[in-house]
Amino acid sequence: MKWIKYLTINKIPYHIYKIKKKDSIILTNVENENNNLLIILCGILYITKVFPNKELLPVAILEKNEIFSQNRKNKDIYYKLTSLETTYVLSIEEHKVKMSNSYISKDINILKSHQKTVYKYELNNEIISQRYTKDRIIQLILIICLQFGKIKNKQLLIPFKLSQKNIAILSGTNKSSVNKTIKKMRTMKILRNVDKKTIYINNLLNLSLK
Known part of the structure; x- marks a missing residue:
């Protein structure tokens, strides 16, 4: 290496x-x-x-x-x-x-590697600065999809499994809030888990969950 x-x-x-x-x-x-x-x-x-x-x-x-x-x-x-x-x-x-x-x-x-890391810090600060827990969770999922996702047949494939515990830690929320938000996203057909490593987002404009 x-x-x-x-x-x-x-x-x-x-x-x-x-x-x-x-x-x-x-x-x-x-x-x-x-x-x-x-x-x-x-x-x-x-x-x-x-x-x-x-x-x-x-x-x-x-x-x-x-x-x-x-x-x-x-x-x-x-x-x-x-x-x-x-x-x-x-x-x-x-x-x-x-x-x-x-x-x-x-x-x-x-120095270039440092700059990439600083950018990751800034992204995380943007997530934590969100006032509402659902907005933190949604923004985290979107950022992960954009950074690590691969588009295949209109599906976003991520190379690792994210547990509700991990999502809660990374968004500064709790498992109850994560579970509630994800259930709502599934009900509205915004997010669908195809398998353990696949996330499908149907309509980005609906992600406010209003």
Whole structure:
């Protein structure tokens, strides 16, 4: 892989973690002044910030070549990475990459990967900023379809299964609200689950659920 080749050539130490589908890993904020860069080599996962009271704040859904920067300054919180499909994550210390004098290269553009991740953060903030829970859930489903969906015979195919629990976490709502919203979408024939990995949206103009 290009990331591993790049790091090996520049003699930058790294670690690779495998996260099986539906599994999670915890990133604790240990005593360390250096931030870690987590690079998604392949797969899809979502990140949540966990506060001392166990409240969860969705951060972003990341995929291949996108980067998450773990800020270690706040020891009272930690991050949880949950895999939607088997995912490989590469971990490096950010300052060692900068010291290599090749922070931007032809094959590995870390800044560009950062920009993609920032865009994902902004999308997630737009979801959370919605006043009504149904609007959060609908916007999340649409964004996932637009980012990961593949059109086939007027159906949107997504490469992973989204449980109601995952939708609730990513939209900052609860399973009851998710269940209610999805049932209404099905009743109005706006959304139809063809199988575990297929979503069919009949009419985007009806998504306000008025």
